[in-house]
Amino acid sequence: MSDMQILSAAVEKGKRHDARQFTQALLDGGASPLDIVEQGLVPGMSAIGNKFKRNEAYVPDMLVAAAAMKECMKLLEPLLAKAGIRPKHDVIIGTVQGDLHDIGKNLVAMMWRGANINVIDLGTNVRPAKFVDAIRQHGVHAVGLSALLTTTMPALKVAVEAIRAAGLGDVKIIVGGAPVTEEFAKNIGADAYGRDAATATDVLLRMLEG
Ligand code: B1M
DSSP states (O other), rough: OOOOHHHHHHHHTTTTTHHHHHHHHHHHTTTOHIIIIIIIIIHHHHHHHHHHHSSSSSHHHHHHHHHHHHHHHHHHHHHHHTTOOEEEEOEEEEBBBTTTOOHHHHHHHHHHTTTTTEEEESSBBBOOOHHHHHHHHOSSSSEEEEEEGGHHHHHHHHHHHHHHTTTTSOOEEEEOOOTTTTHHHHHHHSSSSEESSSHHHHHHHHHOOO
């Protein structure tokens, strides 16, 4: 196993202290911070995300892996910022108006961050106008909307319509949450549907990078 693969494995297993030590050792050995993110951390998060997708890993496994990645990012972020290197994309995420569930949305945000994407999280119970304002303010090209209640599924439609009506250019909209289906996503005019956090990451990257 290469040193990068050892780091990936530590992230995947959520071994926070080991991951931090491996990251420091790679830096001391002259590895570039960006290579460490792309070849060490991102594959680790991607591996646990894929296991989650196949029901071979569970929510707590995702949480500890994300915590391990975050620990490594504490070392890397100042160096990346100093070198003027930013995450590949900026995106917005939030749970729609009327809905307070955020565990799934947070997992999606974590996986997106794990793919080296800057995620602006608007939280829960987000009004359509707040999505619109944030998209305009941050100039993002994608937004994720989550809903967990059958009663807040219509709020997804309202949010999609508000974003489209605001004329913000080519903003990709991805929707998800337990009651949401691919067909529903299509019917309300969303660009994509994410069944789970790992799929939502694959779909988002495909939309943004072609
Ligand atoms: Co609520 N709740 N809840 N709840 N809650 C459900 C959703 C429910 C199914 C429980 C039940 O009755 N069996 C039910 C909804 C029924 C329905 O709509 N038909 C329900 C209800 C009714 C309610 C209240 C109305 C209860 C009440 O007060 N009478 C109330 C509503 C409050 C509100 O939102 N206005 C309510 C409140 C709460 C708590 C606050 C107590 C708490 C939320 C805490 C929190 O989120 N911080 C809560 C919880 C925890 C649940 C359950 C138990 C778990 C939800 C969860 O976090 N799942 C849930 C029952 C259940 O699912 N067993 C239930 C784990 C999470 C990882 O999965 O969120 O599906 P999920 O996310 C997945 C995918 O869906 C997807 O990726 C994630 C990872 O794979 N995904 C996306 C999610 N968002 C995505 C976005 C994407 C892409 C993929 O792109 C942007």
